[in-house]
Amino acid sequence: MTISVPATSANLGPGFDSLGLAVDLRNEVEFHPSKFFSVSIKGEGENNPRLKGNNLFVSIFNDHYNRLTQKKQNFKFTFYNQIPMSRGLGSSSAVIVSAIASAHEAAGIRVSKRRILNHALFYESHPDNITPAVMGGFNAATVEKNKVFSQRKHLPTYLKAIVTIPNKPINTLKARTLLPKSYSKENAIYNLSHTALTVGAFFNEDWEMLKLAAQDRFHQKARMKVLPELFSVQKLAYESGALMSTLSGSGSTFFSMAYDEDSAMIANKLKQKFPDFIVKTLDFDNNGLVIER
Ligand SMILES: Nc1ncnc2c1ncn2[C@@H]1O[C@H](COP(=O)(O)OP(=O)(O)O)[C@@H](O)[C@H]1O
Numbered sequence: 001m002t003i004s005v006p007a008t009s010a011n012l013g014p015g016f017d018s019l020g021l022a023v024d025l026r027n028e029v030e031f032h033p034s035k036f037f038s039v040s041i042k043g044e045g046e047n048n049p050r051l052k053g054n055n056l057f058v059s060i061f062n063d064h065y066n067r068l069t070q071k072k073q074n075f076k077f078t079f080y081n082q083i084p085m086s087r088g089l090g091s092s093s094a095v096i097v098s099a100i101a102s103a104h105e106a107a108g109i110r111v112s113k114r115r116i117l118n119h120a121l122f123y124e125s126h127p128d129n130i131t132p133a134v135m136g137g138f139n140a141a142t143v144e145k146n147k148v149f150s151q152r153k154h155l156p157t158y159l160k161a162i163v164t165i166p167n168k169p170i171n172t173l174k175a176r177t178l179l180p181k182s183y184s185k186e187n188a189i190y191n192l193s194h195t196a197l198t199v200g201a202f203f204n205e206d207w208e209m210l211k212l213a214a215q216d217r218f219h220q221k222a223r224m225k226v227l228p229e230l231f232s233v234q235k236l237a238y239e240s241g242a243l244m245s246t247l248s249g250s251g252s253t254f255f256s257m258a259y260d261e262d263s264a265m266i267a268n269k270l271k272q273k274f275p276d277f278i279v280k281t282l283d284f285d286n287n288g289l290v291i292e293r
C-alpha cells in the first residue's frame with residue numbers, strides 16, 4: 001500500500017486562501033500492520049528526530065484510524081519525502097491529506113476524494129493547498145458550511161513550474177500573523193478583480209494574461225520583506241520570460257510558471273543569481289492524491 005500526495009503552490013498572487021495548483025514533487029508513504037509502531041523517513045526530515053515520534057502524520061492517522069475501527073493497531077510507516085517543510089509548498093497539506101487517506105485505506109474503508117478533502121479542512125481551514133493536493137491541477141476553492149467547493153483545471157505539459165527555494169523556513173501560521181486585519185475597499189476590489197482575471201486566464205489558457213492578472217495587494221509584499229531577495233527573484237523571473245511569478249503560499253519559495261522551451265533558461269538565470277537557493281523545474285501535477293493498492 002503506497003499513498004502519495006503532491007506539493008502545492010497556493011495563493012498564486014491575488015487568490016489568497018482560494019487559488020492553488022499542484023506540482024510534480026511528492027511525499028509518499030508505505031505502511032503495513034506491525035507488532036510494534038515504527039517510523040522510517042527518507043528524504044526531507046530524515047535527520048529530524050522530532051518527526052520519528054508523534055509527528056503530524058501519525059497523530060492525524062491515529063485520529064481517523066481509531067474513529068473508523070474503534071481499535072488500536074500498530075503500523076510500520078516508511079516515508080519518502082520530497083516536499084521541503086515550511087517553504088510554502090504545502091508540506092503540511094500533503095501530510096494531512098496523506099494521513100487521512102492512509103487511515104481510511106488501513107481501515108479498509110474506501111471514500112471519495114471529496115470526502116477526504118472535507119476531512120482535511122478540519123486541520124487546515126484555508127482550502128488553497130489541500131484542494132490541489134487532493135485533486136491535482138489548478139483549483140479555485142471556497143468553504144461553505146465546513147465543506148470545500150472548488151473548480152479544477154487540468155494543466156498542460158507544455159507549461160513548467162520553476163520553484164526557487166531559499167534555505168529559510170517560514171512557518172505558515174506565523175506568516176499569517178504578518179498580515180493586516182483589514183484591507184481598504186480599493187485593495188479589496190483590486191485583489192477581487194485580479195483573482196477573477198487569474199481564474200479566467202487559467203480556464204481560457206490565456207497564459208500571457210497571467211503576468212498582469214497575478215498581482216496582489218493582500219499578502220505578498222508584507223511576507224517578501226522577511227526575505228527581500230525574493231523581490232529580485234520575481235524581477236529576474238519576469239525579465240527572463242516567466243508567465244507568472246508569485247510567492248508560493250506563505251513562502252519562502254517563489255513560484256514561477258513558464259513555457260517548457262523557456263524554463264531551462266529561466267531556471268539557469270535564477271541559479272546563477274541566487275546560488276544559495278535551490279531552483280527546481282517541475283511538471284505540473286494533475287493527479288493529486290494517488291492510492292496504489
Ligand atoms: N513530511 C512531514 N512529516 C511530518 N510532518 C510534516 C511533514 N511535512 C510538514 N510537516 C509538518 O508541517 C509543518 C510545516 O507546515 P507549514 O508551516 O504550513 O509549512 P508549508 O508551507 O510547507 O505547508 C512542519 O513543521 C511539520 O510539523
Ligand SMILES: N[C@@H](CCOP(=O)(O)O)C(=O)O
Pocket residue numbers: 008010011016017018087088089090091092126128129172175176219248249250251
Ligand atoms: N493561503 C495560505 C497558503 C499557505 O501555503 P503554505 O504552502 O505556505 O502552507 C497563506 O498564504 O497563509
